[in-house]
Amino acid sequence: MTSEHPILETRDLTIRFGGHVAVDHVSCTFQRGTLTAIVGPNGAGKTTYFNLISGQLKATSGQVFLNGADITRIPVPERTDRGIGRAFQLTNLFPSLTVRENVRLVAQAKAGKGFDMVSVAESHVELIERAEHVLAEVRLIDVADQVVAVLPHGDQRKLEVAMMIALGPQVLMFDEPTAGMSVDEVPVILDLIKTLKQDMDRTILLVEHKMDVIRSLADRIIVLHNGALVADGEPAEVIAMPIVQEAYLGKAPEAA
Template sequence: MSTSPSIRTENLSIHFGGHAAVNNVTCAFHPGELTVIVGPNGAGKTTWFNLVSGQLRPTQGRILLGERDITTLSPSQRARAGIGRAFQLTNLFPKLSVFENVRLAVQGKARQGHRLLARTAALTTLTEKAMDFLEQTNLAAVAELPAAALPHGDQRKLEVAMLLAMEPDIFMFDEPTAGMSVDEAPIILELIARIKRDSSRTILLVEHKMDVVRALADRIVVLHNGELVADGDPTEVMDMELVRDIYLGTGTDEVA
């Protein structure tokens, strides 16, 4: 693992009225590492994700991508800088086809937009790349359907296909298997495991299913009441008395 963080937060906080939803969180993440962020409902996990990806601006603290301060950058600017975010709820273009959703993501990565439409060779390359990402996510057979026509599980897979098409350095997944059937979830988990095999990528994953945490995590970060209360090896963290107290009564299959 690289000793230089790919992304980190320093004293990151956000207040809504008198409530600190995220409170003074300092944490660094490295290439080749998959970190699962866990915590009970209301712990601040998704809020912290929203701060890192730019949907929210912090009350204090900063976010650094390498040595670059990105605290004031917009979500689109952060995406261009290499941060890719898959949301807990699907974030698609519902009236466009499955294929067009992915092709737009490929074009966004190419940064050439509609100028490519007049160039046959470039358009062919876009088409081939888009279809490759659809094949990776088992969506090629429904490429011409509107995104809105897909069942929920396939919409989640489409969002992952779009994220893959952006080829980010940092992947952020917010409960990627939420709402998916037992048969559908393994496809997403295999895609994440495949990304993890690339040691240049950093993966942040908010999750509450213990089987997913066990299968994927190199490291666990625990948030509680907006504060970072534990950070380290998955087995050691989940054996901590403090963490057991936080999850007392939640059952053995869910940790957040």
């Protein structure tokens, strides 16, 4: 860890559903320019932790901080405005519009102009330029004029990322980005995340089950088990821990 003020922090973050503690006093900081993988078995609390950070769920106790400001009680739209973006949670594409129009609508909303298609006139040069820049970054510029409904699944996933980037987030959250993807499509998304990671102003959080994906992307791994944070460190260090080897990789730890 560096001495830099964390861009994102959770302090004793907890949520209970009846008598079940789904996330149990998780305290963790995330620095700018890093990619942290969040791992653990099914039911460990990974997605619930994501939901608490992005605002889909309200914490029973504890706090979430973004750039030092307490955002625990503010709603999802305001968290988005402040810089938290989440992909692969829901598909929020406009299938009858083109790729460019999808991204331009998000850029328009970010600019405070709403989602009125009539007002997205050609005179909004800055919105068009913003959409073009984002599409180039996610390598969709060649299909910018295609209707979304005819795009391959992998390109639709990339478009989801483009729409998130158009909102200008500081924190990018990916919840199992390769889930449901074909073998051929997975490298496309991984390459995209690697490209996004090169921007040191961005902080990336990634929930993923595939260890090969985690090894190729993560600067750091945190492990949740029964809602609690049980490990936190560099990938090689965490993957070698007996608790990870036994509980999460399904094998006994290798002999020294």
